[in-house]
Amino acid sequence: MSEPRILINIVLYNSDKNKILELIRICLDYEQVKILLFDNASDKHSLNYIDSEKVILYKSTKNVGIAGAHYYACEMAESENFDFVLFLDQDTQLPEYFVNSMILEFYQLQKIHSRLVAIGPSWKDPRVYDWYQKKFKKFKKFVKFVKFVKFVKKALNKRFKITSKIDNIYRVNNVIISSGMLVLVKSLKNIGYPKKEYFIDLVDLEWCLRALSKDYHVERLKKIQTQHTIGEIKTNKNSFMLYQNPMRYYYTIRNSFFLFREKQYPFDFRFFILIRNILEIKKIPFVPEPKKSLLAAIRGIKDGIYKKSSEIN
Numbered sequence: 001m002s003e004p005r006i007l008i009n010i011v012l013y014n015s016d017k018n019k020i021l022e023l024i025r026i027c028l029d030y031e032q033v034k035i036l037l038f039d040n041a042s043d044k045h046s047l048n049y050i051d052s053e054k055v056i057l058y059k060s061t062k063n064v065g066i067a068g069a070h071y072y073a074c075e076m077a078e079s080e081n082f083d084f085v086l087f088l089d090q091d092t093q094l095p096e097y098f099v100n101s102m103i104l105e106f107y108q109l110q111k112i113h114s115r116l117v118a119i120g121p122s123w124k125d126p127r128v129y130d131w132y133q134k135k136f137k138k139f140k141k142f143v144k145f146v147k148f149v150k151f152v153k154k155a156l157n158k159r160f161k162i163t164s165k166i167d168n169i170y171r172v173n174n175v176i177i178s179s180g181m182l183v184l185v186k187s188l189k190n191i192g193y194p195k196k197e198y199f200i201d202l203v204d205l206e207w208c209l210r211a212l213s214k215d216y217h218v219e220r221l222k223k224i225q226t227q228h229t230i231g232e233i234k235t236n237k238n239s240f241m242l243y244q245n246p247m248r249y250y251y252t253i254r255n256s257f258f259l260f261r262e263k264q265y266p267f268d269f270r271f272f273i274l275i276r277n278i279l280e281i282k283k284i285p286f287v288p289e290p291k292k293s294l295l296a297a298i299r300g301i302k303d304g305i306y307k308k309s310s311e312i313n
Contacts, residue, residue, distance in 0.1 A: 004083035004103060005032045006182075009073035011066055012039045015090040023088060024055060030099035036076065038069040063311075065199035066178060074193040077185045089179035093126075093227040101224050102182045113217040117187035118208070120176030121224040127233045128240065174212075176220045178204035179228055190214060197309045201251040202259055205273070209265045234286070243283045246296040250312055252277050253297055257304025 008027050010020065020037070027035055035055045040063045050057070058072070070087055077085040084106075086099065095101075102119065110116045178194075181204065191211050194203050208218050231248065234241045244252060256277040260270045278301070284293045296312070303310055 003032045005081070006030065006034075006084045006086055006099065006103070007073060007077045007080070007082040007185075008033060008035045008086045008088060008099070009070060010035060010037050010088045010090060011069040012037055012042055012090050013063065014042045019093075020090060021050075023090070023092070023094065024050065024052075026094045026096060026098055027088075028052070028054060029097060030103075033099065034080075034082075036073055038072060040064060040069060064196065065203075065311075067194045067196045067198045067200065067203045070178065070194040070203065071196050074183075074185075074188055078188060082185050085183050085185055087178045087181045087183075089228065091229055092123075092179045094180075095224070095226065098180075098224070098226070102180075102221075105221055105224065106182060106184075109219055113219065115215060115217045116184070116219065117191065117211055117216040118176065118181055118183045118218045119221055120182065120219075121180040121221050121226045123177065123180065123226045123228040125229050125233075125242075126227045127229060127235075128242075174218045174220055175205055175208040176218060177228070177230075180226050187211070187216065191216065198255050198258065199251055199311060201248060202255040202273070206255075206259055206262070209259075209262070209269075213264050232287075241283060241286060243287045244280070244293075246289055246292045247312055249280070249284070249293050250296040250300040250303075252280065253300030254304040254308075257301070258307075261307075 010023055010027075012020065024035060027033060033054060035052075037050070037055065037057045039057060039059045041060050060068070064072075066089075073085055073087070076082075084103070086102070088094075098121075102121070106116065106119050109119065191207070191214060194207050198206060211218055231242050231244045234243065256274045259265070260274045262270065281294070281297050284290050284297065287293050299312075302308075
């Protein structure tokens with residue numbers, strides 16, 4: 001079997017040069033690859049100093065978000081007959097030989113799940129991990145305790161079949177984030193591309209639910225792990241809080257309403273996502289820009305209710 005061809009889509013927006021070069025270095029370790037740098041109308045100069053026939057830069061005339069960048073990549077992957085498309089965010093840190101490992105895992109899992117269409121790595125937020133290391137001097141003991149709790153929970157679930165309805169029926173544990181997601185290109189004809197109107201938030205979740213609703217299989221890998229940051233973090237000696245900037249409050253809440261209207265997905269899960277993201281508003285009094293964040297959240301609710309697909313940056 002010949003080595004599969006992969007299109008890797010790295011989405012840029014005012015990116016850090018060194019981080020992008022490191023991503024490219026790791027990705028180029030795989031032979032049959034083309035890297036699409038999709039620059040979402042950054043303020044900074046484009047990365048035109050990258051000299052490789054395997055790396056192409058597309059400079060968008062406007063910010064189309066992660067969804068627009070992924071849509072463009074899917075079109076290219078289909079038109080140029082790639083076998084896989086791999087999505088990456090600019091702030092993700094990859095382990096060595098990441099692409100090779102993902103390909104090997106995909107084909108191994110495909111032997112078990114014939115309708116496998118996408119896999120993604122597990123990930124951790126280094127900011128949260130670092131906070132716990134500083135907070136707990138006996139961090140290793142804390143980790144062992146967490147693992148013990150998980151073991152007990154798993155044992156109870158197996159013995160008494162105490163499996164949550166959401167996890168059991170909707171396979172939420174197999175929903176994967178877009179950064180690191182490896183998608184089988186030929187499956188896009190039946191599943192479709194990421195929805196451009198979602199712009200940035202819940203793009204990956206909606207696509208995974210769409211695939212699952214068509215009886216395809218999506219798998220989150222435990223063997224492969226990346227480092228990835230989502231949102232902002234505020235810390236002190238005793239606690240930390242993950243929150244979003246005003247733009248993300250808007251899109252998260254608005255898109256939760258969009259997702260809620262997708263009636264082909266389970267009602268319980270759509271309702272859970274909607275309520276969970278609306279309740280994020282409770283953090284707003286404690287964020288750096290509370291007024292701006294509150295206005296963005298209110299606008300997100302309004303546009304979500306009235307199905308308005310406006311864009312804010």
